[in-house]
Amino acid sequence: MIRCPRLTIAGLGGDAGKTSISVGLCRAWQKKGYRVIAFKKGPDYIDMGWLRLGASHPCYNLDLFLMSKDQVLFSFSLNTKQAEIAVIEGNRGLYDGMDVEGSVSTAELAKLLQSPVILVVDCTKVTRTIAALVLGCQMFDPDVPIKGVILNRLAGDRHEEIIRKSIERYCHLPVIGVIPRLTNITFPGRHLGLVPPQEHPEAEDAIATAAEIVAKYLDTEQLWQIAHQAPPIEVGSRFENPPSPPFTKGGVGGLINIGIIRDSAFQFYYQENLDALRRAGARLTEFSALTDDLPPELDVLYIGGGFPETHAAALSANEKLRKAIKESAENGLPIYAECGGLMYLGEDLIWEGKTYPMAGVLPIVIGVSKKPQGHGYTIVEVEAPNSYFKTGQILHGHEFHYSRILNVDEILRLTKYNENNPPSPPFSKGGQGGFSEQKDSVYFCFKLKRGLGIINKMDGLCYKNVLVTYTHLHAIGTREWVDGIINIAAAYKRK
Numbered sequence: 001m002i003r004c005p006r007l008t009i010a011g012l013g014g015d016a017g018k019t020s021i022s023v024g025l026c027r028a029w030q031k032k033g034y035r036v037i038a039f040k041k042g043p044d045y046i047d048m049g050w051l052r053l054g055a056s057h058p059c060y061n062l063d064l065f066l067m068s069k070d071q072v073l074f075s076f077s078l079n080t081k082q083a084e085i086a087v088i089e090g091n092r093g094l095y096d097g098m099d100v101e102g103s104v105s106t107a108e109l110a111k112l113l114q115s116p117v118i119l120v121v122d123c124t125k126v127t128r129t130i131a132a133l134v135l136g137c138q139m140f141d142p143d144v145p146i147k148g149v150i151l152n153r154l155a156g157d158r159h160e161e162i163i164r165k166s167i168e169r170y171c172h173l174p175v176i177g178v179i180p181r182l183t184n185i186t187f188p189g190r191h192l193g194l195v196p197p198q199e200h201p202e203a204e205d206a207i208a209t210a211a212e213i214v215a216k217y218l219d220t221e222q223l224w225q226i227a228h229q230a231p232p233i234e235v236g237s238r239f240e241n242p243p244s245p246p247f248t249k250g251g252v253g254g255l256i257n258i259g260i261i262r263d264s265a266f267q268f269y270y271q272e273n274l275d276a277l278r279r280a281g282a283r284l285t286e287f288s289a290l291t292d293d294l295p296p297e298l299d300v301l302y303i304g305g306g307f308p309e310t311h312a313a314a315l316s317a318n319e320k321l322r323k324a325i326k327e328s329a330e331n332g333l334p335i336y337a338e339c340g341g342l343m344y345l346g347e348d349l350i351w352e353g354k355t356y357p358m359a360g361v362l363p364i365v366i367g368v369s370k371k372p373q374g375h376g377y378t379i380v381e382v383e384a385p386n387s388y389f390k391t392g393q394i395l396h397g398h399e400f401h402y403s404r405i406l407n408v409d410e411i412l413r414l415t416k417y418n419e420n421n422p423p424s425p426p427f428s429k430g431g432q433g434g435f436s437e438q439k440d441s442v443y444f445c446f447k448l449k450r451g452l453g454i455i456n457k458m459d460g461l462c463y464k465n466v467l468v469t470y471t472h473l474h475a476i477g478t479r480e481w482v483d484g485i486i487n488i489a490a491a492y493k494r495k
Contacts, residue, residue, distance in 0.1 A: 001234055004080035005227040008115040010090035010106050012133055016120045017152040019047050022089040024210030026054035028220055029085060031211065037083040041106050042091040043398040045268040051089060054207050058271040064104040065377050066396055067477035069112055073235045075272060075476045076113060085227055088115060094137055107144045114233055116147040116226045118176065123163055124153045131166035138171060147226045148176040150218065155181060177218030256282040256489045259298040263288035265315060266340055268305035276475035276482045290314045294324040299489035300334040303341030305472065309351045309368045315344060316356040329361045334387055334465040334488040339401050342468035362463055363414065365406045374399040378451030378471045386445040387465045388484030395478055397471035399451055408455055414442045
């Protein structure tokens with residue numbers, strides 16, 4: 001049963017101020033002593049990082065493409081058991097989804113969670129038309145529980161008066177807050193969106209400022225009361241507890257030891273993925289690729305996404321770690337890398353005209369473009385045997401990257417033989433979960449039915465027990481990912 005009070009902070013589009021307000025609201029309530037849990041609608045990592053800091057608690061992603069409705073309810077139920085209130089930040093416009101039906105939109109998520117919706121509206125250079133836009137949102141789908149409006153970027157008292165009276169007259173909704181035009185509530189951005197909090201030199205100051213603005217300009221008590229109007233949701237007993245781990249202490253000679261590179265260069269990890277690995281019987285050993293050595297006795301190495309390009313010099317300077325990772329990969333250490341991790345495991349990274357040697361596990365040279373090279377949801381078919389997934393599996397993920405492989409012809413030449421003659425499975429039954437003794441085979445194991453991937457809709461470049469991919473997967477929606485990591489780690493540990 002879901003009983004947690006909740007709010008969904010939505011907008012009419014991007015850059016309405018949702019993140020600043022959501023982060024500030026989380027911190028304002030957290031400062032009052034409330035246990036606040038934040039959620040981000042969609043696959044975004046960076047907003048999630050800001051929300052985590054705002055709530056002083058891990059933030060979780062809810063996504064109706066990456067997860068089924070039941071899985072969304074399970075995740076929300078699991079992660080709000082100790083919460084006094086949940087703040088859900090939407091993405092893009094309230095009704096924006098993948099198609100004309102608005103599937104996977106913030107509105108669909110709010111309906112599923114029966115969460116009251118607060119609309120944040122950018123009022124720059126507009127007055128009465130705001131009421132028409134809000135009324136349109138109300139009428140577009142009356143089942144979406146819009147309960148109030150926050151007016152953002154107001155020019156002055158007269159501007160506020162016209163909009164407030166128009167909304168109250170035509171929409172019959174309360175205006176819960178009015179924020180003037182301010183320059184100190186906007187978090188800085190760059191490619192991929194906002195600057196991550198790990199790289200913001202004054203992240204805590206930015207969050208404190210957002211909290212002060214929320215406390216000053218919003219009626220947080222009214223928001224609290226609206227959140228408590230959310231009804232309980234029956235989710236069924238099968239979602240009350242997480243799945244039991246396939247491995248426990250001593251099952252494979254002790255806990256599985258998973259190395260996680262986590263620093264300002266590699267910061268894109270879903271909290272649910274880390275939690276799922278722990279529930280499955282793993283110990284997570286975090287370290288930095290910028291300053292640390294490779295931890296001893298790892299059973300698998302997991303490298304998430306991030307911004308290796310902006311840290312290329314420091315990553316390249318840690319030659320000891322680069323060599324240790326390459327040597328370990330040659331000796332069969334399972335390594336699973338996403339996006340930024342893919343970039344790090346290549347031969348070279350070219351950034352702003354300079355070439356930086358990377359780990360050299362795979363013969364790829366990476367450059368960074370000014371335009372996205374892949375952006376959106378992906379549907380992946382596992383086509384070739386590999387250490388992590390069974391052939392024939394269909395995986396739902398997402399990609400967002402500006403990087404690309406520069407030596408395309410070389411990679412196509414290296415992998416062409418393996419496309420025509422895929423490697424025989426050196427794995428356990430089902431073609432997944434065993435220890436590979438492949439020597440020199442480099443091949444793609446993923447074919448994208450939706451999305452772009454690495455080259456020509458191919459993704460999942462494999463070498464020995466290494467798999468690199470531009471596709472990010474979410475453990476709640478893709479349980480196979482957890483099983484694959486744990487299975488190959490257990491096989492390597494037994495070896």
